[in-house]
Amino acid sequence: MPQMLATALTPLLSNLFLGVGLPALAFGAPLAGIALGTSYIALAAGAFVLQGAIQSAITPRTEAPKPEDGKYNLKQSVPPLTYVLGRVKKAGDYAFLEETAGVAYHIMVDAAHEIQGYVQHYLHDEAVTLDGSGTVVSPDHFEGKVGIGFRYGWANSSAYPGVVAAFPGIWTNDHRGDGLASVLMVVQSVASEDMQRIYPQGMPQRSSILDGNNHLVDPRTGLAGFSTNMALFRYWHLTHPVGGKLVRDDMHDPDWSHAADVCDQNVTNRSGGVEKRYRGGLWFRANNDPVQIGRLMDQAGELVIYERPDGKVGVHAGEFVSPDIRLAATDVIHITYDFNRRRAANVLAVRGRYTDPAKGYNTADAAIYGIPYPTDDERTKTVENQAVQSHNHMARLQKLAYIRANAPRVKIVAHFEPARNVPYRRFIRVHLPPKLDEAIIEVTGRPTLSLRNMTYEFEGIVVPANLYAFNAATEEGAPGANVVPVEREDVPLPANFAATVQTEVVSGGSSAAFVLATFDLQNTTFQYEIEWVPTAGGAAQQRRGAAGELAVRSLYLADGVSYKFRARTWSADTPSAWTSYQTVVATADPTPPGVVTGVAVVPAAGQATFNWTAPNSSNYFGARIYTNTTNSFGTATLQATEYGAPSSPDSRTVTLTAGVKYGWIVSINASGVAAAAVATGSFTVT
Numbered sequence: 116m117p118q119m120l121a122t123a124l125t126p127l128l129s130n131l132f133l134g135v136g137l138p139a140l141a142f143g144a145p146l147a148g149i150a151l152g153t154s155y156i157a158l159a160a161g162a163f164v165l166q167g168a169i170q171s172a173i174t175p176r177t178e179a180p181k182p183e184d185g186k187y188n189l190k191q192s193v194p195p196l197t198y199v200l201g202r203v204k205k206a207g208d209y210a211f212l213e214e215t216a217g218v219a220y221h222i223m224v225d226a227a228h229e230i231q232g233y234v235q236h237y238l239h240d241e242a243v244t245l246d247g248s249g250t251v252v253s254p255d256h257f258e259g260k261v262g263i264g265f266r267y268g269w270a271n272s273s274a275y276p277g278v279v280a281a282f283p284g285i286w287t288n289d290h291r292g293d294g295l296a297s298v299l300m301v302v303q304s305v306a307s308e309d310m311q312r313i314y315p316q317g318m319p320q321r322s323s324i325l326d327g328n329n330h331l332v333d334p335r336t337g338l339a340g341f342s343t344n345m346a347l348f349r350y351w352h353l354t355h356p357v358g359g360k361l362v363r364d365d366m367h368d369p370d371w372s373h374a375a376d377v378c379d380q381n382v383t384n385r386s387g388g389v390e391k392r393y394r395g396g397l398w399f400r401a402n403n404d405p406v407q408i409g410r411l412m413d414q415a416g417e418l419v420i421y422e423r424p425d426g427k428v429g430v431h432a433g434e435f436v437s438p439d440i441r442l443a444a445t446d447v448i449h450i451t452y453d454f455n456r457r458r459a460a461n462v463l464a465v466r467g468r469y470t471d472p473a474k475g476y477n478t479a480d481a482a483i484y485g486i487p488y489p490t491d492d493e494r495t496k497t498v499e500n501q502a503v504q505s506h507n508h509m510a511r512l513q514k515l516a517y518i519r520a521n522a523p524r525v526k527i528v529a530h531f532e533p534a535r536n537v538p539y540r541r542f543i544r545v546h547l548p549p550k551l552d553e554a555i556i557e558v559t560g561r562p563t564l565s566l567r568n569m570t571y572e573f574e575g576i577v578v579p580a581n582l583y584a585f586n587a588a589t590e591e592g593a594p595g596a597n598v599v600p601v602e603r604e605d606v607p608l609p610a611n612f613a614a615t616v617q618t619e620v621v622s623g624g625s626s627a628a629f630v631l632a633t634f635d636l637q638n639t640t641f642q643y644e645i646e647w648v649p650t651a652g653g654a655a656q657q658r659r660g661a662a663g664e665l666a667v668r669s670l671y672l673a674d675g676v677s678y679k680f681r682a683r684t685w686s687a688d689t690p691s692a693w694t695s696y697q698t699v700v701a702t703a704d705p706t707p708p709g710v711v712t713g714v715a716v717v718p719a720a721g722q723a724t725f726n727w728t729a730p731n732s733s734n735y736f737g738a739r740i741y742t743n744t745t746n747s748f749g750t751a752t753l754q755a756t757e758y759g760a761p762s763s764p765d766s767r768t769v770t771l772t773a774g775v776k777y778g779w780i781v782s783i784n785a786s787g788v789a790a791a792a793v794a795t796g797s798f799t800v801t
Contacts, residue, residue, distance in 0.1 A: 182799040196227040199327030201343040204476035219306040226296040229268040232339035238319040268296035311689035334368040334557025345416030346374035367427040374432040377404040380663035384507035385591040395500040410780035431541040453524040469503040482592025484513035534571040536605040606691035614680040628701040639663040642685040708732035
């Protein structure tokens with residue numbers, strides 16, 4: 116039995132209702148076992164036989180989600196199942212959220228089925244780049260603290276090993292998430308002072324652009340796969356438990372194959388580019404009204420669904436078909452003609468609202484079709500469809516809505532025999548001069564058969580034969596400009612940072628070394644902080660200057676020790692990144708002592724004794740003894756350091772190998788600053 120994802124709230128799962136929520140995750144209930152309510156079937160003229168009032172009360176339906184509804188990850192114990200068709204941007208439903216050792220683990224379910232794949236992940240509104248291990252490497256302010264993994268919802272999936280390792284008591288290898296497309300986001304905690312820099316908007320809010328359902332059956336080929344074709348969306352929806360609950364044998368595949376071909380036709384947009392006629396994407400939940408979801412697809416694909424004489428479900432594609440039914444005066448019993456010129460009925464302009472991928476898959480306003488708005492006469496209509504993802508696509512729907520809103524209306528009662536096929540047609544021709552001279556009628560509503568009178572009664576609108584003609588160059592209009600997102604600016608690094616060793620006299624007359632860090636002015640509110648640590652290792656120390664201060668000094672440093680310094684900027688309690696290190700050597704006394712005098716060397720077997728007199732310098736601290744086999748101080752080897760007092764004779768015996776040697780004695784101060792080397796001349800060690 117497939118094992119499903121489980122939330123960490125195991126007690127709550129024991130009460131899981133097998134309705135429109137996620138499957139019984141903790142208990143491994145298969146996805147196919149979910150009961151999704153009473154079935155419905157598509158009937159004539161695209162209408163559905165709706166559920167009864169009692170069923171509607173028992174199973175309340177919600178409206179289809181808007182694109183903005185997918186911005187945030189949903190946290191509730193039993194979220195409704197989610198279905199994704201085409202390419203969309205959305206967040207997910209939490210299945211797991213726990214923290215251990217300063218690391219938060221988030222598992223979010225994006226779809227209750229297998230998907231084609233993930234295109235782009237976002238943290239808040241920032242597109243992120245992952246390395247081979249799933250670590251976020253861009254934007255760089257995350258500093259590798261966030262990791263992302265994902266599963267495509269395969270029938271035989273696998274648990275996230277990192278979660279299993281971190282929470283072996285509540286998450287095991289059995290929590291595979293079969294059939295659930297999910298994302299794991301791992302977020303490391305950071306020091307409070309780094310929070311605003313690394314996580315400026317708090318805990319990252321993950322969303323993703325993904326290519327959805329990977330099992331849409333194409334009636335043209337019989338194969339299943341990913342598509343953005345509106346006819347294939349509707350075909351899937353009618354044959355799925357969350358939609359029409361039909362089977363493929365209930366569908367008239369030739370109709371649906373032709374409708375899919377029409378959706379794939381090329382059209383030219385206002386920029387001269389080519390796109391497909393009826394493509395898009397949407398996502399919805401199992402508790403959304405299936406009738407409303409179906410209508411969204413029908414409107415976006417200009418589809419009209421009907422029941423054929425053989426009982427199968429057919430579809431009229433979004434194109435004009437020359438009528439093969441013609442009703443003349445002898446065929447019509449009664450006709451009502453409405454010019455439709457009332458202000459309350461027709462419109463002067465049509466607005467459009469659609470999902471714009473260029474605007475982050477948010478709802479966008481299309482250019483208005485008709486009389487420019489605003490005017491004194493505000494007769495407008497709005498076409499809003501979140502499944503539409505192209506401005507040209509929406510503009511074509513706006514034109515159709517404009518034509519249909521202003522078209523004359525007719526109501527016709529015709530004899531049965533000439534009108535017997537009207538229920539199975541989208542367009543018919545009526546010739547009743549002078550008002551209807553070979554007029555094209557688009558049938559609306561469902562024709563009514565009267566067996567008593569053997570008549571058909573139906574309604575329609577008068578439309579032109581070029582109903583679907585569209586010149587994008589002149590009719591599409593220009594969409595609103597995309598809002599340019601404000602780029603996030605990090606606190607800048609310090610400008611022209613320099614670390615300089617300086618000294619000052621302390622108590623007792625001795626000198627002490629410190630580093631003075633200087634900066635260029637960037638903003639009077641900035642504070643600069645320095646950090647230093649011995650290059651050989653040890654504890655780091657910091658000091659921060661006041662706002663607007665361009666020089667920050669360290670504490671006193673150990674004399675003669677090498678340190679590395681770096682700096683960063685603080686603004687509104689938010690630090691910048693650190694600069695690169697600068698290495699300095701702390702020197703409390705930069706003044707060398709005098710040179711030694713009375714230099715002499717007494718060689719012996721395997722050794723030599725060096726003699727000298729220390730200079731009369733108050734900062735004299737000792738002498739270094741060097742030897743070489745050649746008369747070159749630059750390559751000489753330090754043999755020993757002898758410490759002593761100023762103006763005092765001193766000596767040191769060192770062990771040497773036999774041979775001719777050259778020697779040098781160098782006086783130094785307490786900071787190790789050396790005077791000039793004094794040569795001893797050559798000598799021979801036996």
